[in-house]
Amino acid sequence: MNLCVFVHFDLVVFYDPSTRGPIMTKSDYANANHAVTGFGGKVPSVVASALADLSVDRKIALMAPTASSLRELIPGTDLIATLPRALSKGSFDNLAFCEPPINLPKLQYDLVWHRRFEHSGRNKWLREIVLGARQDIETTAPAFV
DSSP states (O other): OEEEEEEEEOEEEEEOTTTOOOOOSHHHHHHSEEEEEOOSOSSOOHHHHHHHHTTOOOEEEEEESSHHHHHHHSTTSSOEEEEEGGGGGTTTTTSEEEOOSSOOOOEEEEEEEEGGGTTOHHHHHHHHHHHTTSTTOEEOOOEEO
């Protein structure tokens, strides 16, 4: 039997305040130069799916392999990136952020582990790191899957 915790993160728009202002309207968002992460898969991201549902096209100006790459590539540019708010308290603390001008779903991470690893020190450490990434994480109680 497996145990599972669902973790939800709000999405915000990161930008360099020395080169641009916050995104205020849906039009601002659509016309901005977006930086995104691309993992090589064919499944659209949560953001891409939400934008498609709203018939909003965005201009993807930069695709990076990781979020940490975006942290290094956005400063000094007019690029924006829509990522979890939790990054503002860590690796993205060099950028400003604002609320997206459109309703975006929360990003959900599913932490799943086998019951036999419930008390494993390494497994508990990793779960605590992920769960501690944000102070106000919304989680459900562990569920059997």
